[in-house]
Amino acid sequence: MESCTFCSIIADRRPATWVEREEHAVAFAPLPGSALAPGHTLVVPVAHTADLLSADPTSLAACTALARRVGLAMRGALGATGTVLLQASGADAGQSVPHLHFHVVPCWPDDGTTHWPEPPSAHVHEGDPHADLRAMFE
Structure with missing residues (x-):
């Protein structure tokens, strides 16, 4: 997608600090000044996918496998003792770039x-939310 920031990075139309490039997923540093910690890395599918809920299984599997390898590299290269995997789908979840x-x-x-x-959501759901979720799988 021409106007997508991440698609432009993947196509080498925008600069990036690359960590890894694979067939279906890539890993690169976030924009300068936006890292949450030293070594913070973005893992992105090569195919444009708006969010987690519209991702194809191949892209999703490639991203999670690469995220695991990035986490292992953080442990080995940076001495990290843990990793956090963050993903937001949709503007109301805080997704800032519409590419998974x-x-x-x-x-x-x-x-x-x-x-x-923090703090927990203030949204109120009438009824049992997990029963309603379970019904979607029946």
Whole structure:
């Protein structure tokens, strides 16, 4: 997609600090100044996919496999003792670029970060939300 920031990076029309390039997924550093931690890396499918809910199985599998390898590299190269995998689908979830992407963020003891949404959602659902979800699979 011509106007997509990540598609432009993948097509080498925009600069990137590459970590890995594979057939169905790539990994690169976020924009300068936006990293959540040293080594924070984005994993993105090569095929333009708006979000997690519209992803094809091949792209999704390639991204999760690459995210795992990036996390292992963070452990080996950076001494990270944990990783957080962040993904937002849709503007209301905070997705800023409409191309599926995963943030792989390395963590260390006492690094001062939290990666869990705070406070919890104020949305109220009438009924049992898990029963309603389960019904969608029946």
